[in-house]
Amino acid sequence: MLMLGYSSAVVIFCTGLYTIMARRNLFKTVIGLSLMEASVLLVIVTSGFIPGGVPPIAPFRGVAVNPLPHAFTLTAIVIGASDIALALAFIVKLNKHYGTADIDKIRGLRG
Amino acid sequence: MNIRLALSRLASMILCLSFGMLLFQGIAALDMDNRVTGAAAHYLSNAPAETGANNIVSAILFDYRAFDTLGESTVIFTAVCGIAMLFPRKQILHSARGLSFITRRGIGFVAPFILMYAAAIILTGHLSPGGGFQGGTVLATFTVLMCVVYGSGFESTHLPPWKKDLLESAGALLFAGVGLFGLIVGTGFLSNLSAGFPSGAPGTLFSAGSIPFLNIAVALKVGAGLSTIFYCMINIVEDRRGS
Numbered sequence A: 001m002l003m004l005g006y007s008s009a010v011v012i013f014c015t016g017l018y019t020i021m022a023r024r025n026l027f028k029t030v031i032g033l034s035l036m037e038a039s040v041l042l043v044i045v046t047s048g049f050i051p052g053g054v055p056p057i058a059p060f061r062g063v064a065v066n067p068l069p070h071a072f073t074l075t076a077i078v079i080g081a082s083d084i085a086l087a088l089a090f091i092v093k094l095n096k097h098y099g100t101a102d103i104d105k106i107r108g109l110r111g
Numbered sequence B: 001m002n003i004r005l006a007l008s009r010l011a012s013m014i015l016c017l018s019f020g021m022l023l024f025q026g027i028a029a030l031d032m033d034n035r036v037t038g039a040a041a042h043y044l045s046n047a048p049a050e051t052g053a054n055n056i057v058s059a060i061l062f063d064y065r066a067f068d069t070l071g072e073s074t075v076i077f078t079a080v081c082g083i084a085m086l087f088p089r090k091q092i093l094h095s096a097r098g099l100s101f102i103t104r105r106g107i108g109f110v111a112p113f114i115l116m117y118a119a120a121i122i123l124t125g126h127l128s129p130g131g132g133f134q135g136g137t138v139l140a141t142f143t144v145l146m147c148v149v150y151g152s153g154f155e156s157t158h159l160p161p162w163k164k165d166l167l168e169s170a171g172a173l174l175f176a177g178v179g180l181f182g183l184i185v186g187t188g189f190l191s192n193l194s195a196g197f198p199s200g201a202p203g204t205l206f207s208a209g210s211i212p213f214l215n216i217a218v219a220l221k222v223g224a225g226l227s228t229i230f231y232c233m234i235n236i237v238e239d240r241r242g243s
Helices: A002-022 A026-047 A067-098 B003-028 B039-051 B056-064 B066-086 B101-123 B132-150 B152-158 B161-185 B211-242
Strands: none
Touching: A002 A026, A002 B003, A026 A067, A067 B039, A067 B056, A067 B066, A067 B132, A067 B211, B039 B056, B056 B066, B056 B211, B066 B161, B066 B211, B101 B132, B101 B211, B132 B152, B132 B211, B152 B211, B161 B211
C-alpha cells in the first residue's frame, strides 16, 4: 500500500518533468509544475501513513497516523495554489504582450 | 513532426525515465518502521490537553506552528497583491449575462446551503477535519459560482473589490490581534491557553481557546484572496472578448 503511493508519486513527478522539458507552451509548463508539486505532496502525505492507522482526531480508536505531514501539506497546497495563480497571471500578460505563449518565440526585450 | 523535435522528445523521455528510476531507488531505501516519533509523537499524546483541540492537525497548524501559518497567509496576500498589480482593476459595466433562469433559481436555492457548509467547516475546524483553509476555499468557490451563474456584473456590484480587500485585511488584523494579545499578557506571540483564552469543554463548539478565532481569520484571508484572484483574471477575459 505504501509502495503504491510512492510509486504513483514517482510516475506523476516524471510526467510533470517530461511536460516541462518537452513542451514549449508556457501554460503546459505551469501544468507540469503543478503536477510535480502534487506528486511531492503525495510523497509527504504517504510518508506519514501507518497501515491500519486512524485519523489524528482525538479520541483515537487505535494507532493514529502521523499528523505532522498533514499540517505541512496543508500549508504547501495553499502556497502552491497562489504560486500557480501568479505564474498564470504572468503568462496571461506575456501572451497579451507578445501574442504567443510559446517560449521559443518569446525572445528579447521589448518595451 | 520533424525528426529533430521527435529526437529531443525521445531524449527528454529517456532522461525522465532514468530520473524516475533514481527517485524510486531513493524511496525504496527509506525505512518504513511505521512508528510515529519525535515531535509528532508529542503532539499526538499531548495536543488535546495542551491546546484543547480534538483535531491534532488543527492544533499543530494554529497552536504549535501558528507563526508558520501567519507567514503562509502572508504568502497568499503577496500573490494576490502581485496579480492585482499585474491586471488593471476596473469595474466591468457590461459583461457576461450569466446562465438561464432555471439555473439562477436553482443556485438561489442552493446558495444558503453552500454558505452553511463553509461556515460549518470553518467553525468546527478544531473538532473535525476542516478548518480555515478549506472553509475559505469553499467561500471562494461560492463567489466564483455567483460570478458564473449571475454574470460578473452581479459580483462587481454585490461583492466589489474593496469589500474583499476589507475582509482580507480584517482577517489579517484578527490573526495579528490574537497573536499580540499573547504578547501583551506576557506569554509570547500567538500563545493559546497559557495566554488566558478559555479552553472550554473538550469536544464542544466553544473550546480550544484561540484556534476558532484563527480559523475564522484564515478563512477570511483565503476566501477573499482566492476570490480576488478569480475576479482579476475574469476581468482580463471579459476585456479580450470585448475588444
